[in-house]
Amino acid sequence: MIREMSADLLEKHNVVNAPVDVEQIVHAMHLDVRKDRVEGDISGFLFRDHEKSSAIIGVNCNHHSNRQRFTIAHELGHFLLHTGDKVHVDRGFEVRLRSDESSKGTDIDEKEANLFAAELLMPKAFVERDLDEIGAVDLMEEKTIKTLADKYQVSPHAFAFRLSYLGYVQQ
Numbered sequence: 279m280i281r282e283m284s285a286d287l288l289e290k291h292n293v294v295n296a297p298v299d300v301e302q303i304v305h306a307m308h309l310d311v312r313k314d315r316v317e318g319d320i321s322g323f324l325f326r327d328h329e330k331s332s333a334i335i336g337v338n339c340n341h342h343s344n345r346q347r348f349t350i351a352h353e354l355g356h357f358l359l360h361t362g363d364k365v366h367v368d369r370g371f372e373v374r375l376r377s378d379e380s381s382k383g384t385d386i387d388e389k390e391a392n393l394f395a396a397e398l399l400m401p402k403a404f405v406e407r408d409l410d411e412i413g414a415v416d417l418m419e420e421k422t423i424k425t426l427a428d429k430y431q432v433s434p435h436a437f438a439f440r441l442s443y444l445g446y447v448q449q
């Protein structure tokens with residue numbers, strides 16, 4: 279369902295190639311993006327306006343631009359997938375990408391938002407096409423991961439995780 283949602287969104291906004299311009303999509307959806315320098319590990323927040331069914335997405339621009347893109351996509355995931363609290367603040371969710379030991383409700387929301395972000399920034403169809411194009415290469419090779427991560431404007435860590443999630447590499 280999350281994959282279909284993000285695929286529909288990409289189609290609607292005519293995105294056919296990486297890198298996905300997530301800010302443009304968010305703006306086209308009439309959501310506001312506010313960038314601020316914040317000390318510490320806060321990556322972003324979602325401030326919902328239930329009345330206008332809109333929201334403000336906050337991004338810590340102290341962080342790397344790749345991470346900011348992931349944050350925007352993650353908050354957009356919350357906006358589309360989860361109703362609830364007016365304000366949602368995220369801290370260092372990238373670190374938790376790999377962890378799946380907890381099954382608390384909030385963690386499920388975080389995992390869904392992360393999955394949405396991954397599907398949006400690294401769509402399965404795009405990744406499959408790019409892997410076909412570069413042919414048989416060692417996907418564990420750091421250089422390959424880096425090249426692809428640069429193309430998608432995501433962190434090598436996020437791209438490696440995505441390849442693993444899609445079943446291309448075992449970790």
Ligand SMILES: [Zn+2]
Nearest residue numbers: 356368388391
């Ligand atoms: Zn979150």
